[in-house]
Amino acid sequence: EAQVTQNPRYLITVTGKKLTVTCSQNMNHEYMSWYRQDPGLGLRQIYYSMNVEVTDKGDVPEGYKVSRKEKRNFPLILESPSPNQTSLYFCASSPGLAGGRTETQYFGPGTRLLVL
Amino acid sequence: LAKTTQPISMDSYEGQEVNITCSHNNIATNDYITWYQQFPSQGPRFIIQGYKTKVTNEVASLFIPADRKSSTLSLPRVSLSDTAVYYCLVGDIGSGAGSYQLTFGKGTKLSVIP
Numbered sequence: 001e002a003q004v005t006q007n008p009r010y011l012i013t014v015t016g017k018k019l020t021v022t023c024s025q026n027m028n029h030e031y032m033s034w035y036r037q038d039p040g041l042g043l044r045q046i047y048y049s050m051n052v053e054v055t056d057k058g059d060v061p062e063g064y065k066v067s068r069k070e071k072r073n074f075p076l077i078l079e080s081p082s083p084n085q086t087s088l089y090f091c092a093s094s095p096g097l098a099g100g101r102t103e104t105q106y107f108g109p110g111t112r113l114l115v116l
Numbered sequence: 117l118a119k120t121t122q123p124i125s126m127d128s129y130e131g132q133e134v135n136i137t138c139s140h141n142n143i144a145t146n147d148y149i150t151w152y153q154q155f156p157s158q159g160p161r162f163i164i165q166g167y168k169t170k171v172t173n174e175v176a177s178l179f180i181p182a183d184r185k186s187s188t189l190s191l192p193r194v195s196l197s198d199t200a201v202y203y204c205l206v207g208d209i210g211s212g213a214g215s216y217q218l219t220f221g222k223g224t225k226l227s228v229i230p
């Protein structure tokens with residue numbers, strides 16, 4: 001089944017404790033992206049990746065890191081989480097250039113993060 | 117980057133047609149317009165995509181005027197299960213000429229009333 005998976009789905013942590021949220025897709029998509037969603041602010045893009053070893057900042061990259069060492073995986077890293085990073089996070093993937101003209105993104109189920 | 121503006125919320129009765137308009141005044145030549153639907157605690161789901169004129173699929177229709185500065189998502193005969201947030205997205209990550217950064221607006225919360 002074609003899908004985007006995220007782990008963990010729920011996470012409670014404390015300020016300053018490094019964490020990683022994994023994202024994996026099995027559709028051989030080139031484009032992957034991370035979003036955070038907060039009440040009243042909609043979806044905001046954190047980072048995106050056009051392909052392996054190619055990443056770039058979205059609208060709200062501060063406090064986050066990403067890596068794209070393999071095509072299928074795009075982990076989101078919070079080196080020193082703070083309470084303002086409490087949010088619902090979504091990973092998404094898209095065919096991108098290889099799939100032709102489309103911005104159709106496939107979203108993961110979301111990761112709800114609480115930073116105390 | 118093309119910024120989008122949508123109404124914050126809309127209410128509709130079951131069985132009615134709903135039209136949600138999105139403004140994107142600075143849309144670029146290579147940008148496509150895509151609409152997503154999101155239910156609470158789920159990731160957004162693709163509904164429809166278009167470049168100009170009209171596009172229709174089994175779920176919705178998308179109307180885009182000649183100047184492409186706005187678009188209207190039309191949902192025929194809505195039901196309670198259509199209660200969701202609808203996002204308009206303008207961007208281009210397929211042609212190789214776009215910025216690849218995609219910006220969602222705040223979405224329109226549609227509430228369908230029995």
